[in-house]
Amino acid sequence: MKNWSSRFDEGLNPFIEKFNASIEFDISLLQEDLDCSIVHAQMLGRQGIISPAEAIQIQKGLEQIRQESLQEKFPTEVTAEDVHYAVENRLIEIIGAVGKKLHSGRSRNDQVGTDLRLWLRRKIDQIDQKLNCLQRILLITAQKNIQTLIPGYTHLQRAQPLSLAHHLLAYIEMFQRDRDRLVDVRKRVNISPLGAAALAGTSLPIDRLFTSKELGFEDIYYNSLDAVSDRDFAVEFSSAAALIMVHLSRLSEEIILWASDEFAFVSLTDRCATGSSLMPQKKNPDVPELIRGKSGRVFGHLIGLLSIMKGLPMAYNKDLQEDKEPLFDTVKTVMNAVEAMSIVFDEGLEFLKDNLSEKVSSDFSNATDVADYLVKKGIPFRQAYEIVGALVKLCIKRDILLRDLTLNEWKEISPAFSEDIFDRLIPQQVVASRTSLGGTSFERVAEQLENWTSRLNS
Ligand code: ARG
Secondary structure, three states: OOOOOOOOOOOOOHHHHHHHOOHHHHHHHHHHHHHHHHHHHHHHHHOOOOOHHHHHHHHHHHHHHHHHHHOOOOOOOOOOOOHHHHHHHHHHHHHHHHHHHOOOOOOHHHHHHHHHHHHHHHHHHHHHHHHHHHHHHHHHHHHOOOOOEEEEEEOOEEEEEEEHHHHHHHHHHHHHHHHHHHHHHHHHHOEEOOOOOOOOOOOOOOOHHHHHHHOOOOEEOOOHHHHHHOOHHHHHHHHHHHHHHHHHHHHHHHHHHHOOOOOOOEEEOOOOOEOOOOOOOOOEOHHHHHHHHHHHHHHHHHHHHHHHHOOOOOOOOHHHHHHHHHHHHHHHHHHHHHHHHHHHHHHHEEEOHHHHHHHHOOOOOOHHHHHHHHHHOOOOHHHHHHHHHHHHHHHHHHOOOHHHOOHHHHHHHOOOOOOOHHHHHOHHHHHHOOOOOOOOOHHHHHHHHHHHHHHHHO
16 A cells, blocks of 8 residues: 555556565564554644544554554564554554544654654663673672682783772673663653654644653654754664673673683683584684674664764655664664673683682782882882892793792892792782772772672662
8 A cells, every 4th residue: 555645646666665665674663653653643632633532543543553463463564665654554444534634743754753762762771771680790700709819911911910800890880881871872862753743843733742741751852853853862872882892892802712721711601602513622602702793783883873864964864764774783782792791691601710810820910019019118119110020030031930039039139028028929919909999909899899789789
């Protein structure tokens, strides 16, 4: 069925008809389209644009479509151009000519903008919940690993040992920023364009504030052109989603490294690892690799959306139909990636504590502590740095560690050293001593764990 005016004599070229259609993907907006239309019909009735009885009839018809869709009786292979026409056509089938009154005072342009915002608002809340769940799982892992030490790196070179909990808390912070960003984006998603009509508003006495309030929007667009052509909210969301993927991808990269024989910081459980079809000994970190890989498509969608927008003259242009697939795929990808990462931390990894503790005690990552020791004895830092550098060089030459030097050898280098230097070299001590605010000491980490426990539970 064609929905546009009698101005046309001929039907569409069948290829072009398909090319023009969006029903294949915008059927995902069906529930939101029904929400939007039900409220619009109520408003038309209240304003006397249609009679109260007609409004009720339309609402009942729309509710029936909802029931049909919930029972999967609303045809998924609809022949209409888009979800808006599919609903309208079915409505007219169900209730007859009254259904033709629904579209008074609105256009598909403000309608699709409304549907998309309602849909994205709901998805943002779901992503936020999933991020909260991931943070909690990371927090539980962190709580079990305050005393577990892990090498800390800069430039992927051993730097200073860390509490594993401190390392995991860094990701909890990152995911919190992601959640804060979503809260902020949500404010600009939650503005109603409904009633802007095609581009200029309408001469019918509609009540935009009523529909906005009923649909749970915080405000309305006050410029009809902006209302129908703005997709900033989609771009902002995609950008927030891209950062979520950056964070997940960084964590994935660490897991992949940790699971290698070279690091051997974690072993992957059978629940979340896969085998090779050829090499019988392999256990592969496919899940973090896929998360890392999927970040690419989310970044691509962000650029895609920006590119769609950059040349658009006012107001609605059909280009905007292209906003949906990237947005839908972004939401699906982010949700799946967050959930997969939660499962990995819940049951996919075991930290190899013996190996971790062996690693942190067999390197020079306590060298800064020796320099700090001298600073506390009054030696200027630069001079202390030189002394320790020479010591490390000497140890490497003799193939020993700092802890293997005798007290005499320490004193030969500087008389400032005494017996207590040996204590300072122990990795647990090294970590415990980083008590500055935000540092990795057990004390500071315990405070942060407490802080996050109450934050994530509130
Ligand atoms: N399917 C269209 C979209 O997704 C709906 C709006 C169409 N508006 C129009 N004037 N052709 O953007």
